[in-house]
Amino acid sequence: VKIAILGDGGWGTAIAILLRSKGYEVFLWGAFPDYVEFLNKKRKNLKFLPSVKIPEEITISSDLKKVVKDTTLIVLAIPSHVMREVVRQLKGCDISQSIILSVAKGIENKTLMRMSEVIAEEINPPRLAVLSGPSHAEEVARQVPTAVVVSSPDREVAIQTQNIFMAERFRVYTNTDIIGVELGGALKNVVAIAAGVSDGLGFGANTKAALLSRGIVEMIRLGVSLGARPGTFNGLSGIGDLIATCISPYSRNRQVGELIARGKKLNQILEEMEMVAEGIKTTRSIRDLALSLNVEMPISKGVYSILYEDKPPLSVVNDLMIRKAKPESGENLK
């Protein structure tokens, strides 16, 4: 079984190591030949996953055609804003036998499409799936018990992918609600920025728990209006991923919120950050989606006004936490 992982960031590298440990023939592709050469020499992904050695048996290459040839599975571990660009490069390759699996968490700006929609539009693969859930690369790489969800409209494809990934410390569930699974992974990054703001302001577990409880409510609200099942958001790819992202020191989105609350400007953060914080771009997409669908999303709106309208974080948190008083009804909470 040959597997290609496209994207030599932290998550791509962790997945390559995980799948290699199951004995597959694993190829890791990076877009930048210089960094690929560096990885081949050092056998450590010093930029994105410095703590773990990359086994010699993993072939690291920037030759896309060679890497994807005759694969059972192609994993797209690529930031969402360059997903379309990379997928386009697959057009000339023979990938008709491969399952295409997106592990990116984001929504494309402007088109507001989910990653599986972007992939389908570009190459329309016969077998397409996504993998999501609480799975920080650093923890997966050091074999911390992790549970994720694989989703595909085609249950068979989901089960095949589940079987490929399942490992002693990496549990894979299946779910056929691909809309809900993808939206959970994308929307949660925006709430994570809000949670980081709360941390940066010195607030505590009470505040964070309140933000997450109300955050999942607005995620469900948008998700349902886009055709997702509400129950999906109560699972691993929804509240699960939201919790992990909001409590992990590794979460880049949470960090962005924390830095902004401590007075850094967004431009400065973007300049200094080596890794992509998907939530920054997703905040824009969600705001557009919420506006066009007329869905109330006070937390996401608050994050938007902090990031893009220079509104002081404390006043946004006050708006969210303090001014709004309502009954908490089952109806409101779905």
Add this chain to the structure above:
Amino acid sequence: VKIAILGDGGWGTAIAILLRSKGYEVFLWGAFPDYVEFLNKKRKNLKFLPSVKIPEEITISSDLKKVVKDTTLIVLAIPSHVMREVVRQLKGCDISQSIILSVAKGIENKTLMRMSEVIAEEINPPRLAVLSGPSHAEEVARQVPTAVVVSSPDREVAIQTQNIFMAERFRVYTNTDIIGVELGGALKNVVAIAAGVSDGLGFGANTKAALLSRGIVEMIRLGVSLGARPGTFNGLSGIGDLIATCISPYSRNRQVGELIARGKKLNQILEEMEMVAEGIKTTRSIRDLALSLNVEMPISKGVYSILYEDKPPLSVVNDLMIRKAKPESGENLK
């Protein structure tokens, strides 16, 4: 407006300070005259809430009759296993004009009753409510933004209580599903012990997020079979309180799990702990409830076997995280 808070633990003290800051005449009652005298002298609750000064305007007393006389509101901030005993002492008092508010989170052993049921059985007050949600006393006392839920079968009583408590940094929602609100607060302590076990074993955010996602599923399962609305568990008193308890360094239930995973015995922990970890007793009650109602609760069952059957924590976590593989369907997650 005169208010009595029965129970001079951390939560009772924090509530007394919060309500005093709104200008009410506040009485704090403690069962032990020696400790009440100590509190009156030191004006600090050194055992249970050492960081905050108790304002002179709060009357601290162990004279129950005097304290509850002519009150608008009586707050029962008492550990659940002594709730019945204290409520019985109210029988001889004139409290017909008072709202009785339970802020305890637990289920009575043997009878398996919720706190509002225990109170109703003993004194059947005309106006009864509960307050729950993510609200660590230490954070409320230092004015960290906090949001909670007040629930009563009588909406008017809930709204009156909401108005009494509402403050700039203490937001109160109402919810009429008292069964769901009380169960959320009690059941979450058992999952928190599991989360502590995960911490004690050195696992990470991925593991904790998976435990919480699956934990709320089994909380909902039991709750629904007891007449609660599933949506209540997705709110502040359910997933909200669960998150706060599982991430806070202050959570005693989480701490118990962590200590056990590091090799301490339950007896030893109980001897050394000044404060009550409700979850230890609740684990027993929930196990009995789950058995009698035939509800599947693998996490609570795992915690029971760690606490009361001396099963090694690692093997329980492995059972939970590693052996069970299923589709994650909207139906399962309800």
